[in-house]
Amino acid sequence: MTDSPARPAPLADPHLVYDPAPGDGPKDVVILGSTGSIGTQAIDLVLRNPDRFRVTALSANGGRVALLAEQAHRLRVRTVAVAREDVVPALREALAAEYGGAHPLPEILAGPDAATQVAASACHTVLNGITGSIGLAPTLAALEAGRTLALANKESLIVGGPLVTALAKPGQIIPVDSEHAALFQALAAGTRADVRKLVVTASGGPFRGRTRDELAHVTVADALAHPTWAMGPVITVNSATLVNKGLEVIEAHLLYDIPFDRIEVVVHPQSYVHSMVEFTDGSTIAQATPPDMRGPIAIGLGWPERVPDAAPAFDWSKASTWEFFPLDDEAFPSVNLARHVGRLAGTAPAVFNAANEECVAAFLSGALPFNGIMDTVTRVVEEHGTPVTGTSLTVSDVLEAETWARARARELTATTATAEARA
Incomplete structure (x- = not known):
């Protein structure tokens, strides 16, 4: 199999700036997934930089109504969107309590298309912090409406593939994943022709160094005990299986138009170096910060400008050790499987991602052993056969x-x- 044909230009390019609404005032921002990890950290960044950013709309699933109402009040947004229509009465009540009659309540949109509606609303930048492939429709809506897309929802790019690349203009997507924000910044050090290799770093998750046999009986609690990052359960399990790295390899290929055989994954337990770019002259440019997602979020919202003090910096007066290890493909087959579906392209990545989401849910409920996640995903991908591809x-x-x-x-x-159960 060969990699898909190269596009005329990379989807994400730090040398290109897409500015749909130039001006001297704060950027108008829409935050999708505002009550999740990315959304709450983005709001923290916005509140600390009111001269740079102004949030006009929020969207959330609807599971944390009180927090959503508090966010809307603090940010004075125009619109609040929830996917769950059943929580609208509780949301209105929570908003009324927050606002206390002092200001008009924001507009409320509800239903499965609510996030897509606000993604297309008037603003400069849409931050897509939704988890899972349900983020595809809002991603497409933001791009079609001409907004800058700060993309933390990797699944929408992976499953949408050519649908996303067909809509995105040069510089319109700014990646927010820590690894892709790192690659984005490191790529600024040279031209595309100078790039030899992209190196995506992985913490190794909670099971670094274990063999496949040693992973057979790990528990849900074991898998959720990530040594570096505090994330939701699905993303944390994806980190334990290294499916997250497989998805990031596909994402890197789509964003930067680098062939799969020139995208490498290495294990870096400290999570200080977020990714690296190796250039043709032998130089490697690494982007490094202490683990903190506010840095990548600030790149997504602020680029081409940097946001001062967005995240902590290293104290270089203190000694530290940074380690790098090769990936164990036998214990963690997810990355090679992701390369395979990435090369197949078309609907294959969507099958990989959807099967994984179901298998992670089964593991979290106790219905599937840890190794069964990738065993099952592999079988589903094999049974899918020839994917729908191309235009x-x-x-x-x-x-x-x-x-x-x-x-x-x-x-x-x-x-x-x-x-x-029968065994």
Whole structure:
């Protein structure tokens, strides 16, 4: 198999600045997934920099209504969107309590398309901090509306692939993942022709150094005990299986138009170096900060300007040790499987991602052992066969592939659970 043909220019390029609404005042920002980890840290950054950013709309699933109402009040947003229509009465009540009659309440949008609606609303930048492939429609809406997209929702790029690349203008996407924000910054040191290799770093998660056999009986609590980052359960399990790195390899290929065989993953337990770019002259440029997502968020919202004191810096007067190890592909087959589906392209990455989401949910509920996550995902990818590819790919194709993958993963998971119960 060969890599997909190169596009005329990389999707994300630090040398290009896309500015849909130039001006001297604060940037108007929409935050999708405002009550999640990325959203709450982005709001912290905004509140500390009112001269740079102004939030006009928030969206959330609706599981943390009180927090959403508090955010809306503190930021004085125009619009609040929730995916769950059933929480609207509770949201109105929470907003009324926060505002206390002193100011008009913000507009409320509700339903599965609410985030997509605010993604297309008038603003400069949309920060997509939604978790999972449900972020695809808002990503496409923001791009089509001409907004700068600060992209923390890697799944939308991975499953949307050519749909996203067809809409995005040069410089319109700024990556917010710590690894891709690092690559984005390091790539500024040279031209695309100068790049030999992208090096994506991985903490190794809670199971670094363990063999496949040693992973057979790890528990949910073990998998959620990440040594470096505090994240939601799905992302934390993805870090334990290293599926997150597989997704990041596909994302790097799509963002920077670098072939898969020139994107390497190395294990770096300290998580100080967030990724590196090796250039043709032998130089390697690394981007390093203490682990803190406010730095990448600040790059996504502020680029090409940097936000002073966005995140902590190193104290270089103190000794520290930075280690790097090769990836164990036998214990963690997810990265090579991701390269495979990335090369297949089309609907294959959507199948990989959807099957993984179902298998992670099964693991978290106790219905699937840890090694069963990747075993099941691998089988679903194999059974998918030839993906829909090329310019014929549509959103319906992606959704249909995801639906099939989720159903098949659930069937295989149920079979595994039954077999284990009989054993």
